[in-house]
Amino acid sequence: QVQLVESGGGLVQPGGSLRLSCAVSGRIAGVDVMGWYRQAPGKQRELVARIFPGGSSNYKNSVKGRFTISRDNAKNTVYLQMNSLKAEDTAVYYCNQHGSGYEYWGQGTQVTVSS
Numbered sequence: 001q002v003q004l005v006e007s008g009g010g011l012v013q014p015g016g017s018l019r020l021s022c023a024v025s026g027r028i029a030g031v032d033v034m035g036w037y038r039q040a041p042g043k044q045r046e047l048v049a050r051i052f053p054g055g056s057s058n059y060k061n062s063v064k065g066r067f068t069i070s071r072d073n074a075k076n077t078v079y080l081q082m083n084s085l086k087a088e089d090t091a092v093y094y095c096n097q098h099g100s101g102y103e104y105w106g107q108g109t110q111v112t113v114s115s
Contacts (some may be wrong), residue, residue, distance in 0.1 A: 002026035002104045004095045009109030012085055020080040022095030022106055026078070030073040032099045036080045038091035038111075044096065049080060062088075085113045 008020040020036065022029075035050035049069040051057040057069050068081040071109050078095060095106040 004097060004104055006093065006095050006106045006108035006109040009093060010110045011112045011114065013115050014086060014113055015079070016072075016085050017083045018085065018111060018113075020073070020082070020095075020109060022078040024078070024097060027097065028073075029071060029076050029078055029097060029109055032097050034069075034071060034078040035096040035098075036069060036078075038093045038094055039094070039108075040088075040091040044089075045086045048093070050096075050110070051078065064090075082111070085111075087113050089113050 003025045006020060007030060008018060011016055017035045031053055033052055034052055036048045038048050039044050039045040047060060048063055049059045049067055051069045051071055066084045070079045090111060092108040092110050094108045097104045
């Protein structure tokens, strides 16, 4: 059974930083596309960043230069380092793992950016 467990969310002031973690069990994260999505109240879930098996990554335009996605294959964990956080980054952040014909989601972790 594949499980994705996010952690690291919380309340942070504008300009602050958080690092989200997604621990994967039941499947090797390094062979799949791993992504971070977010969903703000009243809005659709959107892709924030993803990392491919070869190590390349891409980002939503509004987070480029502020967020960094990375992967530790030894720990089977994916991270999202978020710097210079803004109020508009407030959302529930979800980890996603997908390959050919399958997709898995974590339960989400709340990130709130507020003074």
